Amino acid sequence: GAYVHGGPGSGKTFVMDLFYATLDGEHGVEKRREHFHSFMLETHTQLHKLKDSDKNMDTVGQYASALARKMRVLCLDEFQIVDVADAMIIKRLLENLWAEGVLVVTTSNRHPDELYKNGLNRAQFLPCIAEIKRRCIVHEMASDRDYRLTGRARSEEDQAMWKSGGDEAERERWLVERLQVLAGERSFKPLQIAIGGRLVHVRRAGGGIAHFDFNELCDSALGAADYTALASIFNSIGVGHVPTLSSDRLDLVRRFITFIDVMYEHKVKLLVSADASPEELYRASAGDGSRKNAARDEEFAWDRAASRLAEMQSKEFQE
CATH class of the missing domain: 3.40.50.300 (P-loop containing nucleotide triphosphate hydrolases)
Known part of the structure; x- marks a missing residue:
């Protein structure tokens, strides 16, 4: 063989x-x-x-x-x-x-x-x-080039990996189109993956590329091990409907930070449709002392995640 x-x-x-x-x-x-x-x-x-x-x-x-x-x-x-x-x-x-x-x-x-x-x-x-x-x-x-991108325009829009603001439906259409560009002629279809004895449902997958909604990744019982498994399976992942994050739901913030860290470490291309830019996506909210401390910790963690997201949008990271 x-x-x-x-x-x-x-x-x-x-x-x-x-x-x-x-x-x-x-x-x-x-x-x-x-x-x-x-x-x-x-x-x-x-x-x-x-x-x-x-x-x-x-x-x-x-x-x-x-x-x-x-x-x-x-x-x-x-x-x-x-x-x-x-x-x-x-x-x-x-x-x-x-x-x-x-x-x-x-x-x-x-x-x-x-x-x-x-x-x-x-x-x-x-x-x-x-x-x-x-x-x-x-x-x-052995190749330093991603041949799926050969012959395609390399305009700023074509290289964009993060879409925020404006009409949500338009952002989601952009995400679908960008993922299809990466997939080329390959079609997307639902996929189920067995991880740790459980089935993880992938909304759309094809040609080493997966498309999830934010809630499917972060408002569910997934963790670092699951994200690592996804990173080993897919070379590019699109995440749609990413909301503005706040300390009211620190569990979502923590999971998304963990997801970003895993994708970064495994050099996975990440395409995102979100309510705001990485720098403005997390907002701390008022609360008692312990909650403020927790929110402050996540604020520092999010600053690091936002920095990583900025690097992941660079031409050097993508190639």
């Missing part, structure tokens, strides 16, 4: 799709091409069905055999392990698929040695990494 890795926009998926297009056979019959997380969602569903039918069955082995009967080549885009359950399943699934003679071709943002790094019980996944390196040609698509 082949394991192609590299940064966003380096051409990994394009190369894999070219390879897939040259293969004889019908999609889903002799060959199959899936986004990794869609594939894993279906895998979890099928394994549950097999387990319900026979609790003593080797469900992964049976599922691998069923896949092998339908195809000889499996192409998985954006291969990434972020969950201990996925780590254990994909380890056995790949072993069985290789034993059945299935050729596996994947793309990933990470070298095999970086897969599931710092993950729970990672030692149990290391043999899978060794097998990937033994059985697959590991090739780096």
Whole structure:
């Protein structure tokens, strides 16, 4: 098989799709091409069905055999392990698929040695990494350029990553259009991702790009681990309907700061439609002494977040 890795926009998926297009056979019959997380969602569903039918069955082995009967080549885009359950399943699934003679071709943002790094019980996944390196040609698509942006105008508006003020509907249209520019000809569709045994719903996803509303990210039971998983999956994330933040809802402020920090550390392109500019988005409100102290702490934290947001809008960060 082949394991192609590299940064966003380096051409990994394009190369894999070219390879897939040259293969004889019908999609889903002799060959199959899936986004990794869609594939894993279906895998979890099928394994549950097999387990319900026979609790003593080797469900992964049976599922691998069923896949092998339908195809000889499996192409998985954006291969990434972020969950201990996925780590254990994909380890056995790949072993069985290789034993059945299935050729596996994947793309990933990470070298095999970086897969599931710092993950729970990672030692149990290391043999899978060794097998990937033994059985697959590991090739780096080394490029400093994001080819998705090649040939496009580089005006100030085209480079804009933050839209604030004015009509909210207009801002949201801008966000949808900017995300489509990054995605090129790829279409967006809803996606479900298994993280930590839970399903995280992505409003729109396609070509390594995700689109969320602010409340879906920050007014929900998501935290740093979830944001880190999203950052490892998507190279660009759009966030719409970002409200003016205040110390009345410090939980929202803290989650958004954590989200920004994680996106910054993982070099994820962040596009935002918001009520105000980063500098003016957080406003402390009146309260008692303890609340004022908490609000003051968040004000300092927001100043740092706003600085990071300014850097993330720079041409240097985007490229």
